[in-house]
Amino acid sequence: MTAPATTAKAIARSPLAPASFPNMPVIAGVRVGTGQAGIRYRGRSDTLVVELAKGTSAAGVFTLSKTASAPVLWCKALVPGTARGLVANAGNSNAFTGAAGVEAVHRTVRAAAAALGCKDDELFIASTGVIGQPLPVDKLEAIIPLVVESLSETAWDAAADAIRTTDTFLKGATATASIGKATVSINGIAKGSGMIAPDLGTMFAFVFTDARIPAPVLQRLVKASASRSFNAITVDSDTSTSDTVLLFATGKGARHPVINSAADPKLAEFREALDAVMLDLAQQIVRDGEGATKFVTVNVSGARNAEAARKIGLSIANSPLVKTAVAGEDPNWGRIVAAVGKSGEEADRDRLTIAIGPYPVAEHGGVRADYVEAPVAAYMKNREIEFHVDVGVGRGKFTVYTCDLTNEYIRINAAYRS
Amino acid sequence: MTAPATTAKAIARSPLAPASFPNMPVIAGVRVGTGQAGIRYRGRSDTLVVELAKGTSAAGVFTLSKTASAPVLWCKALVPGTARGLVANAGNSNAFTGAAGVEAVHRTVRAAAAALGCKDDELFIASTGVIGQPLPVDKLEAIIPLVVESLSETAWDAAADAIRTTDTFLKGATATASIGKATVSINGIAKGSGMIAPDLGTMFAFVFTDARIPAPVLQRLVKASASRSFNAITVDSDTSTSDTVLLFATGKGARHPVINSAADPKLAEFREALDAVMLDLAQQIVRDGEGATKFVTVNVSGARNAEAARKIGLSIANSPLVKTAVAGEDPNWGRIVAAVGKSGEEADRDRLTIAIGPYPVAEHGGVRADYVEAPVAAYMKNREIEFHVDVGVGRGKFTVYTCDLTNEYIRINAAYRS
Secondary structure (H helix, E strand, C coil): CCCCCEECCCCCCCCCCCCCCCCCCCCCCEEEEEECCCCCEECCCCEEEEEEEEEEEEEEEECCCCCCCHHHHHHHCCCCEEEEEEEEEEEECCCCCHHHHHHHHHHHHHHHHHHHCCCHHHEEEEEEEECCCCCCHHHHHHHHHHHHHCCECCCHHHHHHHCCCCCCCCEEEEEEEEECCEEEEEEEEEECCCCECCCCECCEEEEEECCCCCHHHHHHHHHHHHHHCHHHEECCCCCCCCCEEEEEECCCCCCCCCCCCCCCHHHHHHHHHHHHHHHHHHHHHHHCCCCCCCEEEEEEEEECCHHHHHHHHHHHHHCHHHHHHHHCCCCCHHHHHHHHHHCCCCCCCCCCEEEECCEEEEECCEECCCCCHHHHHHHCCCCEEEEEEECCCCCEEEEEEEECCCHHHHHHHHCCCC | CCCCCEECCCCCCCCCCCCCCCCCCCCCCEEEEEECCCCCEECCCCEEEEEEEEEEEEEEEECCCCCCCHHHHHHHCCCCEEEEEEEEEEEECCCCCHHHHHHHHHHHHHHHHHHHCCCHHHEEEEEEEECCCCCCHHHHHHHHHHHHHCCECCCHHHHHHHCCCCCCCCEEEEEEEEECCEEEEEEEEEECCCCECCCCECCEEEEEECCCCCHHHHHHHHHHHHHHCHHHEECCCCCCCCCEEEEEECCCCCCCCCCCCCCCHHHHHHHHHHHHHHHHHHHHHHHCCCCCCCEEEEEEEEECCHHHHHHHHHHHHHCHHHHHHHHCCCCCHHHHHHHHHHCCCCCCCCCCEEEECCEEEEECCEECCCCCHHHHHHHCCCCEEEEEEECCCCCEEEEEEEECCCHHHHHHHHCCCC
16 A cells, blocks of 8 residues: 555644744754655655755764664664764655665665765665655655755755644754853754654654764763653653654854863853753644643652653653543642552652642642642643652652643544545 | 532443343352442442451452552452451542541451451452542441341342442453362452543452462462453553452362362363453453443564563553554554554564454565555454564563543543542
């Protein structure tokens, strides 16, 4: 079966979307271009090509899936390293496509390397879309040279548009930071709407800076930052075969002191800016969660360590019962207790405290004596909900971000593919 | 807040329910009685008392939740051991109720021990319902002596009815087995509808036999049997604070050879009958999964070992994307691939094979060359769906049972509690 090409459907913009796409500066050494390969969609862009200046450092983190796609396996082998380009397509993930999938990656790489004038192993590939169907690589080979002719320093919104599948809004974030006396910039774009959208899976984040940072240092930075952003979000607990976060540093911005270590104090402000961009993009993916009507922040403290706090947070954030209670605007803290319990992490039932927004709800193993539900129920009507859970056994903290689980999620995902 | 008492709502019987409650025989040494304590519901039974003959062996397995309820902690300390009675109530789980919850268990135990004429530590307690609200134990104390006056050897359907919360049908199963030349009987009742129903949590299974089996042997039997039944089902991945499986052996049936080991070959038929009863009850819980319209069997083979196969099976069965695809009658095997990948267990992408019902779909890392979707899509319209997944790395097997994820699940769970 080949999926029929589908036209872009009018899906309502998520009620949790930011007001607008940010104003993104030029990143010296980065040019972007987009085109319509017609892989699955008609009448919209589905191909992104990024040209990176010579000397660009590359780093990345990828899905932990044991059935990772051919493009993911290709990129994994290249980081940390150098990069001259990135090709991303939407509509077909080239995942679970066997030997033909590997060949499709090689052909895409060769086409882009020829067009950009670089070596094969300086090219990064990312594909998102239907799993298990052959990628029509001839369409990519045909469009790539055309896209390269239209490269631009400013078309960041078009770039974000070209990697969308079921996203209802374009995702971008930008920040600047000082390294020594120089100011450098960071731009990021992302896609994702549900950990896997209806067949059209995956989250991507591509982040670019004009700072000069060696690849091994960049790899440490992206890994640390992802652990607090892309690894702290969940829409439906499903991990895709193609999740890809790439960070490129061109070194073509203002000159700054040499950086040899991720722990260099001169990087403090840059690290903070990178974290802000990555967290903003990650939260935008949650805000575009399929069918989402509420954005939920789950703050866990008092755990054995940060990893235990993360597991407890994800257990709460992934609980269908917690998520449907949020959809129903029900301050159902009993379900939070149950989710803490099922995480398998140490918690002291008799020291567990829970607050919903500013309202303390439970402590000392039971509901507070002075608990009054009306104001908490009113708080649950907000678009942004915050839970605070202290499990009372240690000092580990972590914050997880998620959305509610609604009828619309079911409607989107139970729809037949074609 | 105290939850207002609610009247029993007319919820449509699950389309996956068995035709009728089974005809259950008398189990020598077991009498059951029920009553209306009015803990939460009006106009329906909410309290079950079981009297067990002197010399009854008791065994059980319980939730692994770190926030297990006071009744669970009480029972855990008693198995393997002897039993003279069981009190179960529906409407309030006495979970996360602090010191008051422990006191409520003690008071219930004392009331029942007095009425049945036994010791406190021969009494088992199980509570299901709202989390975090004080159990009105005075109502239980008042009703228990009255229920004890009405004990009957035959009221198994009434017993199954008294432990229901949001269940849409009564759950029972029965079997007989030979031990040596004697025929013994096994009766089981259960409740559960969603791993946690809307606040009204939990699964219970209470199984009774007239065989004479020492408690330590009984404990091994229930543990082994639960691993293939109650630990092989999932509705929504949520574990309750109160999940309880109890197995009682009165030894008051036909005389049979002495049993000293769970591995005794004379127990072979009994083990099989126990497995059948436990699996039947477990599957009935899935069949009553909130909003379920399809019963799904996930057969995993070729894993590193049985535990790995179980994890892969649960990863598939808990995937919201797989479950919504089943609801949408979409043979979306790409989502099965993704779920195998995210399980974290070893799988060989290039040897993974998937069949949907009798139809081979994918093999050698891709869709089969001769795959035709129409008959598979037609198969997905059945009430009972079977997936076969071989991950190609070993000989570990496991079968997991689940249901689809529908709008009705969201509707039920997003409804405000009161």
